[in-house]
Amino acid sequence: MRPFVFVNVAMSADGKISTAERRQVRISGDDDYSRVDRIKAESDAIMVGIGTVLSDNPSLTVKSPDLRAWRREAGKDEDPIRVVVDSRGRTPPDADILHRGAGKRIIAVSRAASPETLDVLRRYATVIVTGDETVDLSALLEELYRLGVRRLMVEGGGTLIWALMEKGLVDELQTFIGNIIIGGKDAPTPVDGTGSFRDEDFPRLALIEADRLDEGLLIRWRVKRA
Numbered sequence: 001m002r003p004f005v006f007v008n009v010a011m012s013a014d015g016k017i018s019t020a021e022r023r024q025v026r027i028s029g030d031d032d033y034s035r036v037d038r039i040k041a042e043s044d045a046i047m048v049g050i051g052t053v054l055s056d057n058p059s060l061t062v063k064s065p066d067l068r069a070w071r072r073e074a075g076k077d078e079d080p081i082r083v084v085v086d087s088r089g090r091t092p093p094d095a096d097i098l099h100r101g102a103g104k105r106i107i108a109v110s111r112a113a114s115p116e117t118l119d120v121l122r123r124y125a126t127v128i129v130t131g132d133e134t135v136d137l138s139a140l141l142e143e144l145y146r147l148g149v150r151r152l153m154v155e156g157g158g159t160l161i162w163a164l165m166e167k168g169l170v171d172e173l174q175t176f177i178g179n180i181i182i183g184g185k186d187a188p189t190p191v192d193g194t195g196s197f198r199d200e201d202f203p204r205l206a207l208i209e210a211d212r213l214d215e216g217l218l219i220r221w222r223v224k225r226a
């Protein structure tokens, strides 16, 4: 068993999620940021790849005091469990995700991570070891389910989203398309990785809804099962 997995990304009108130098760009407007805060608060856990931690240093906390209170009153930590997919254990010990906000942090590493690195990370987070070279995402999701995670939000980046898509581990995609052009053939997109699907394996999507939001568009897709 695994949680319901949905991906949320903000991309520019030309389909980029940051600059080629991996510099974070404000793509969402205020209304989309509020929506993201709400869906974060409604999730049991929120996951990012180590690339996102190293480039953006996100905290992934719930920002609204009302939503934090709502979680508290429901008997939950004010922030969902924050999960970093980090094969070699490269999460900096001073990363915001480990120090800001409340609740559990999980760093998922592979067996390629050194024991010394793990000793340091265990001071700040629960470490889950799975996979030989890279994190075994199916096994990680099963472990998260065992820990009570039923609804998992994936924030990116494109490498992690590709890996989840390739393994058929994404149920829903929420894409905010903002009114900005970022450009650059090397700028990350929502789904990067090798892109090595066979023609018959491209994930197909069913449109759930598309709405105007801020000066952009919010699109929700369900990933069809083969």
Ligand SMILES: NC(=O)C1=CN([C@@H]2O[C@H](COP(=O)(O)OP(=O)(O)OC[C@H]3O[C@@H](n4cnc5c(N)ncnc54)[C@H](O)[C@@H]3O)[C@@H](O)[C@H]2O)C=CC1
Residues within 6 Å of the ligand: 008, 009, 010, 011, 017, 018, 019, 021, 022, 023, 024, 025, 027, 048, 049, 050, 051, 052, 053, 055, 056, 085, 086, 087, 088, 134, 135, 136, 137, 155, 156, 157, 158, 159, 160, 161, 163, 188, 192
């Ligand atoms: N606009 C938006 O909504 C968002 C934009 N971003 C942007 O995305 C960029 C970061 O994305 P990426 O560099 O692609 O990094 P990423 O965040 O996707 O992390 C990828 C890394 O995860 C690790 N990993 C461990 N096990 C793995 C597995 N089984 N499969 C795949 N990866 C595994 C690898 O070290 C890999 O390099 C940044 O520029 C950031 O600003 C990130 C999140 C949201």
Ligand SMILES: Nc1nc(O)c(N)c(N[C@@H]2O[C@H](COP(=O)(O)O)[C@@H](O)[C@H]2O)n1
Residues within 6 Å of the ligand: 009, 010, 024, 025, 026, 027, 028, 032, 033, 036, 048, 052, 056, 057, 058, 059, 060, 061, 155, 156
């Ligand atoms: N929803 C959304 N809109 C944008 O315009 C963005 N640039 C992002 N980026 C993501 O938000 C993370 C920052 O989280 P914290 O504010 O530190 O909690 C960042 O790492 C990207 O994942 N998202």
